[in-house]
Amino acid sequence: MADYPEITFNYFDLRGRGQFIRAMLEHHGxxxxxxxxxxxxxxxxxxxxxxxxxxxGDFQKIPFLHWGEFRLNETLVILEFLDKQLGPNDLDETAWVQxxxxTSSAFLDLVVACINLIWSDIFHPGANVPATTAILKRRISMHLATFNQTLTEWQWLDGLQDRPVMASDAVLWEGLDMIRLTFDDHVSFEELDVLAAFYDESPGASTFKRLLAEKHLNITGRPGEPDALAAIHGSLNGGV
Ligand SMILES: N[C@@H](CCC(=O)N[C@@H](CS)C(=O)NCC(=O)O)C(=O)O
Structure with a gap:
């Protein structure tokens, strides 16, 4: 087994910006x-x-990872650090940049977008949640189609099984699962072949699913999240 320093991961007891980091650490043992x-x-x-x-940590926000002598705030920085520690060391520059x-787009455009929608009426008093939901539904649907095209061009599924699970796997899987829950299946990626196959069969998927099955976690820390989700779903189902 690899020799690890003392490691502490600090995050809320929810999914948010942290579950995919926990899941990566768990998956890698x-x-x-x-x-x-x-x-x-x-x-x-x-x-x-x-x-x-x-x-x-130094930014007084979480997630915050203490890894031996390193103190890491900022989700994307933590994810890149983990890929350096746990990922393959034979990726060429092109693959690394991809x-x-x-990782960045799955985090910011999928995960954070869902989180912000669930919080929207609190962070933006007077927000029109149905209208915001409809706009985000359109934008995320378009982005998923683009993601699918690009991952096809990048032959993303080839070799997925031959390398260790990376941050991109953990965050993209989490983003897709959050979209499913946030939009009550009104944003579908079933027809998007690469994303659908990735969601079902990517190497980390079984760990990500197992952890969520072992312990139910809310997506965000928004007080009354189930009601906020019900309002979003109601608007998608034609309610007010
Ligand atoms: N840019 C930071 C944002 C982190 C962030 O906003 N974390 C939230 C929890 S998910 C937080 O600490 N909120 C409490 C606060 O800002 O006081 C990142 O991406 O890690």
Missing amino acids: VPFKDNRIVLAKDNSNWPEIRNKRLIT HRQV
Whole structure:
């Protein structure tokens, strides 16, 4: 087994920006302390936790990864760091850059987009959630079609089974699964052959699914997330 330093991963006890990092560490068998921060129902315990820089790092936000001497904030930085530590060391520059692009877009354009929609009426008082949902549904559908085309051109599925699970796998899988749940299957990637095959058969998928089956996790820390999701689904189903 590889020799690892002391590792602590700090994140909320939810999916958000952290589940794919946990899942990667689990999949690779990395021994780590999984410090899950449990929010009070109204999130009132957060300001006190936020000030504990051993838990929230130099930017006082999470995810925050403590890996031996390294203190890492910023999700995309953590993911690149993990690929350097755990990923294949024989990727050429072109493949490495492609992985960084897939990781960034899956994180920002899929995962963060879903998170922001679920929080939208709180972060943007007076927001029109049905209209916001409809716009995002259109934008994400277009982006998934583009993703599918590009991954086809990049022959993404070839060799997927022959390399270790990378950040791109964990985040893209999480993004697709969050889209399924956030849009109640109204944004479908079933017809997008590469994405559909990736979601079902990518090498990390069984670990990602197993972890979620072992413990149900909300997508975000938004108080009342089930009601927010019900409102989004209602608007997609033609409700007000
Ligand atoms: N740019 C950061 C953003 C991290 C972030 O906003 N994390 C949220 C939780 S998912 C947080 O710490 N929110 C509390 C706060 O901003 O006070 C990243 O991508 O990691």
